[in-house]
Amino acid sequence: MKKKIVSAVLCVAMLSTMFAGCGKQNGGVVNKDGIKEFTAFFAVPGSEINDDNEIQQLIAEKTGCKVKESWLTGQTAEEAIGTLIAGGEYPDFVDAGNSSVQMYEAGALVPLDDYIDNYPNIKEFFTEQEWDALRQSDGHIYWIPQFSNIYGEERACVHNDEAFWIQARVLEWAGYPKVETLDEYFDLIESYNEANPTMEDGTENIPYTILCDDWRYFCLENAPQFLDGYPNDGSVIVDPDKLEIIDYNTTPTAKRYFQKLNEEYKKGIVDPESFTQTYDEYIAKISSGRVLGMVDQWWDFAYNGEDAIKAAGLDEQGCQYVPLPITIDKGMKNQWHNSGGVQNVSAGLAITTSCQDVEGALQFIDDLLGQDIHDLRFWGVEGEDYLVDDNGLYYRTPEMRKQASDTAYKASHLCTYSYFPQYIGTSRDGKNAMRAEEQEGEFFDGLSEPIKKCFEAYGVKTYVEMLGTTPAPGSWYPMYTYSSTLTTSTPGGVAWAKMGEIKHQYLPKVVMSEDFEQGWKEYMKVYKECKPEDFISEMQTELDRRMEEAAKYE
Amino acid sequence: MTKKKSFNMVDFKHQKVLIFWAAVITAYGFIFYYLPLVGWVMAFQNYKPVTGLLHSQFVGLEKFKLLFSDVAFLRVIRNTLAMGIINLVVTFVMAIVFAILLNEMASKGGKKVVQTISYLPHFLSWIIVTGILHDALSGTGIINTLLLHFGCISQPINFFAHERYFWPIVAFANVWKETGWNAIIYLAAITSIDPSLYEAAAIDGAGRWEKIKNVTLPGIKPTIMILLLMNVGNVLNAGFEIQYLLGNGLVQNVSQTIDIYVLKWGISQGDYSIGTAAGIFKSVVSIVLIVVFNNIAKRHGEERLF
Numbered sequence: 001m002k003k004k005i006v007s008a009v010l011c012v013a014m015l016s017t018m019f020a021g022c023g024k025q026n027g028g029v030v031n032k033d034g035i036k037e038f039t040a041f042f043a044v045p046g047s048e049i050n051d052d053n054e055i056q057q058l059i060a061e062k063t064g065c066k067v068k069e070s071w072l073t074g075q076t077a078e079e080a081i082g083t084l085i086a087g088g089e090y091p092d093f094v095d096a097g098n099s100s101v102q103m104y105e106a107g108a109l110v111p112l113d114d115y116i117d118n119y120p121n122i123k124e125f126f127t128e129q130e131w132d133a134l135r136q137s138d139g140h141i142y143w144i145p146q147f148s149n150i151y152g153e154e155r156a157c158v159h160n161d162e163a164f165w166i167q168a169r170v171l172e173w174a175g176y177p178k179v180e181t182l183d184e185y186f187d188l189i190e191s192y193n194e195a196n197p198t199m200e201d202g203t204e205n206i207p208y209t210i211l212c213d214d215w216r217y218f219c220l221e222n223a224p225q226f227l228d229g230y231p232n233d234g235s236v237i238v239d240p241d242k243l244e245i246i247d248y249n250t251t252p253t254a255k256r257y258f259q260k261l262n263e264e265y266k267k268g269i270v271d272p273e274s275f276t277q278t279y280d281e282y283i284a285k286i287s288s289g290r291v292l293g294m295v296d297q298w299w300d301f302a303y304n305g306e307d308a309i310k311a312a313g314l315d316e317q318g319c320q321y322v323p324l325p326i327t328i329d330k331g332m333k334n335q336w337h338n339s340g341g342v343q344n345v346s347a348g349l350a351i352t353t354s355c356q357d358v359e360g361a362l363q364f365i366d367d368l369l370g371q372d373i374h375d376l377r378f379w380g381v382e383g384e385d386y387l388v389d390d391n392g393l394y395y396r397t398p399e400m401r402k403q404a405s406d407t408a409y410k411a412s413h414l415c416t417y418s419y420f421p422q423y424i425g426t427s428r429d430g431k432n433a434m435r436a437e438e439q440e441g442e443f444f445d446g447l448s449e450p451i452k453k454c455f456e457a458y459g460v461k462t463y464v465e466m467l468g469t470t471p472a473p474g475s476w477y478p479m480y481t482y483s484s485t486l487t488t489s490t491p492g493g494v495a496w497a498k499m500g501e502i503k504h505q506y507l508p509k510v511v512m513s514e515d516f517e518q519g520w521k522e523y524m525k526v527y528k529e530c531k532p533e534d535f536i537s538e539m540q541t542e543l544d545r546r547m548e549e550a551a552k553y554e
Numbered sequence: 555m556t557k558k559k560s561f562n563m564v565d566f567k568h569q570k571v572l573i574f575w576a577a578v579i580t581a582y583g584f585i586f587y588y589l590p591l592v593g594w595v596m597a598f599q600n601y602k603p604v605t606g607l608l609h610s611q612f613v614g615l616e617k618f619k620l621l622f623s624d625v626a627f628l629r630v631i632r633n634t635l636a637m638g639i640i641n642l643v644v645t646f647v648m649a650i651v652f653a654i655l656l657n658e659m660a661s662k663g664g665k666k667v668v669q670t671i672s673y674l675p676h677f678l679s680w681i682i683v684t685g686i687l688h689d690a691l692s693g694t695g696i697i698n699t700l701l702l703h704f705g706c707i708s709q710p711i712n713f714f715a716h717e718r719y720f721w722p723i724v725a726f727a728n729v730w731k732e733t734g735w736n737a738i739i740y741l742a743a744i745t746s747i748d749p750s751l752y753e754a755a756a757i758d759g760a761g762r763w764e765k766i767k768n769v770t771l772p773g774i775k776p777t778i779m780i781l782l783l784m785n786v787g788n789v790l791n792a793g794f795e796i797q798y799l800l801g802n803g804l805v806q807n808v809s810q811t812i813d814i815y816v817l818k819w820g821i822s823q824g825d826y827s828i829g830t831a832a833g834i835f836k837s838v839v840s841i842v843l844i845v846v847f848n849n850i851a852k853r854h855g856e857e858r859l860f
Binding site for chain 1: 603692710803806817822
C-alpha cells in the first residue's frame with residue numbers, strides 16, 4: 001500500500017512539472033504585494049541581479065512595476081531570437097539586437113507610435129527626426145534604442161569606444177612618449193616587453209592579444225577604417241566629400257595593418273592563442289594584467305576585465321589601459337572618438353505581442369526616465385551610494401566607489417535596468433552628470449595613481465582627451481546600423497554573411513601565414529568570390545536614402 | 555501449429571495493464587515523433603513565421619535545389635560523414651576491447667573501480683568536456699607542457715588553429731567520454747555466456763587469447779551486430795555540441811556539421827525552410843542507411859533489427 005501511495009505521489013509530481021511550463025502567464029501579472037511583474041529578454045550576455053535586489057525593490061515601490069530580466073547564455077543572439085520566433089511565445093520586453101528586424105517581420109512586436117505621445121518622458125527621449133528614423137517599412141515604430149542619448153551638455157570622460165589600448169605601465173616606462181602610428185605602437189610594446197618580460201610577480205607578459213570570438217572579431221577586422229582616419233561606420237568607410245562607400249577590407253591600409261600583425265606574430269609579440277581563445281579566456285587574460293595592449297571597445301573589457309584589475313590591486317602597478325590616437329601614417333587626423341550621441345536605429349527595447357499590458361509596460365519605461373528613478377539607477381541611494389555636497393553636487397567616498405564595482409554588491413543592491421532607455425550627459429538639475437562615471441570630479445578622484453600620472457604627463461584630464469574628439473561626420477553616421485540588419489533575403493545580405501565567414505577564416509590565416517604576400521593573395525581571391533560589390537551597392541543605396549531623409553529636416 | 559486465438563475477454567482482463575501501457579507508449583510516440591513531422595511541410599514552402607504553416611507560399615523543391623547548390627552544404631555533409639564514421643569506428647572498437655579487457659581482470663574489486671571511473675565521464679555535459687579539452691590543449695595546457703618537457707616539440711602546438719587536428723580531437727573526446735559507458739552493455743552480454751563453454755575450452759587446451767577469440771567474441775556477436783546496426787543509423791548524428799563549442803573561424807571548413815548548418819541558416823538567419831530541408835535530408839539518409847545495413851545483415855544470417 002505504501003508503495004502505491006509513493007508512486008502515486010511521484011506520478012502527480014511528474015505531471016505537475018510537465019504542465020508547469022504551460023501555465024506561464026505574461027504581462028503585468030500583479031503579485032501579492034500589488035506590484036506588476038514583467039519579463040524581459042536581452043539578446044546580449046549580462047549578469048542577472050538577485051531576486052531581492054534592494055534598488056529594484058525601491059523602484060518597484062515607486063513605480064508599482066518590476067521586471068525580471070534574463071540574458072543571453074551560451075548562444076548567439078540570432079540563435080536565441082530564432083528560437084523565440086519558432087516557439088511563438090515571447091517575454092514582455094525584448095531587445096533582439098541584430099535580429100530585431102526578424103522579430104518585426106515575424107509580427108512579434110507591438111507598434112509603439114500610437115502610444116508615445118501619452119508618455120512625456122518617452123516622447124522627450126528623441127526628436128521628431130530621430131523618432132522618424134526608427135520607422136520600419138510599414139511606417140510604424142517598434143523599438144526604442146536605449147543608449148548614447150545625451151541629455152543637456154555632454155560629459156564624456158571615458159572613451160566608451162574602440163581604440164588601440166596600452167597599459168599605463170608601458171607608457172610610464174618609456175617616459176610617456178608621443179605614440180601616433182601603428183609602427184610606433186608596436187615598437188613601444190616590443191621594447192617594453194624586451195626590457196620587462198614579466199610582471200612584478202614573475203608571470204610572463206602577453207605583449208598583444210586579439211579577441212576573435214564570433215561577432216567580437218571586430219577587434220581584429222575593423223581597425224583599418226580608424227587607421228585611415230575615418231570614424232566607426234563599422235562595416236564600411238564613407239567618403240565624406242563624395243558620399244561614396246569604400247570597402248575598408250581591401251584598402252592599402254588594410255594590407256599594411258595585417259602585414260604588421262603578421263610580422264609581429266612571427267616575432268612572438270602577437271599572442272599565438274589569439275584566434276582560438278573564447279571571450280571568457282580573453283577576459284581572464286585581461287584581468288590578470290598580463291596583456292600589454294590590444295584593440296577593443298571599452299565596454300567590451302572595462303566592466304569585467306578592468307574591474308578585476310582594480311579588485312586585484314593591479315591598478316597600482318599600472319595595469320589599467322589608456323587609449324592611443326593611432327593612425328597608419330604620421331600627421332593624420334584620427335576619429336577614434338566622436339562627440340555627440342549615436343542613435344543605433346537597428347535595435348532597441350521592444351514590447352512583444354505576448355505582453356498583455358502594453359500601457360503598463362510603457363508607463364514603466366516612462367517612469368524609469370524620470371530624474372529621481374534615473375538617479376536611483378545610475379547613482380544609487382543617497383547616503384548609501386553617494387553623498388551630496390553644499391553646492392548640490394553628488395560625490396562618492398572611496399569606500400562607496402569600491403563597493404560600486406563589487407560583483408556581489410552589484411547583484412544584491414544596484415539595479416540599473418541597463419537595457420532600458422537611459423541618458424548620458426547632464427542631469428535635469430543642470431549640475432550633476434546623469435551617471436557617476438561622467439561626473440568630472442568624481443571621475444578624477446576615482447582614478448588610480450598610475451592613470452593620474454599618465455594623464456598629467458600628457459596634459460589631459462580624461463580618456464577622451466587622450467584621443468581628441470571630432471563631431472560626428474554627417475547625418476548618415478553610423479552605417480553599421482544598417483549592415484547589422486541585413487538578412488540573407490537580399491544579394492547584399494548574402495554577400496555580407498559570406499564575407500563575414502571568409503574573414504573569420506582567412507584573417508587569422510593571413511596573420512599566421514609564413515608568406516604574407518601569398519596568404520594575402522589567397523584571401524583576396526576568396527574574398528572577391530563573395531561578391532562584396534553586392535553588399536557595397538546596397539550600402540550605397542542606404543547612404544543615399546539617409547542623406548535624402550536628412551535633407552527633409554534641414 | 556497452434557491455432558490462431560480469437561480475441562477473448564479473459565485474456566483482455568489478464569493483460570489489461572500491459573494493454574494500458576502499450577496505449578500510453580503508442581500515444582507518446584505518436585505525439586512526440588510523428589506529429590512534429592507535419593512541420594516538414596515547411597521545407598516545401600517559403601515559410602514565414604508571420605504567415606505560418608497554413609498560409610506560406612508553396613515553392614516545391616526549390617529549397618532543396620538551393621541546398622544542394624550550396625558548396626557549404628556539401629562541405630558539412632562531408633564533415634558530418636567523416637566525423638560520424640571516425641567516431642563510430644573508434645568508439646565501437648574501443649568499447650568492445652575495453653569490455654573484454656575488463657572482463658579478463660582477475661580482481662573483482664579492481665574491475666568495479668575501473669568500470670565506475672571509466673563510465674563517469676558519460677555523465678558530464680559536453681560544455682564541461684570541451685572546457686577541459688580547451689584547457690588541456692591550450693598553449694600552456696598539460697599536453698603542450700608534457701610535450702615540451704620531453705622534448706617532442708620546441709614550440710607549443712596550437713591545436714585548435716589547424717584543420718588537421720580537429721577530427722582527431724573530436725574522436726578522442728568521444729572515446730574518452732563514451733567508452734566506459736558503451737562497454738557496459740558488452741560486459742552484460744559477456745556475463746550471460748555459459749561458463750561451461752569456457753571450461754570446455756580450457757579442457758581443450760585453449761589459452762586466454764583463444765578463449766577470447768573462440769568463446770567471448772562469438773558469444774557477444776549478436777549484441778555487436780544489433781548495436782552496430784543501430785549506430786549506423788546514427789552516423790549522421792556526428793554531433794553538434796562538441797563541434798559547435800570547439801570550432802572557431804580558422805577550422806570552420808572541417809568543423810561544421812549538418813546540425814550546425816541547420817542552426818545557422820534555419821534559426822540564426824531565419825530561413826526555417828532551408829533548415830527543415832537540411833533536416834529532412836539527414837533523416838532520409840539515416841533511414842536508407844539502416845535499411846541497407848539491415849538487409850546486409852539479413853542476407854548474412856546475422857542478428858537484425860527488423
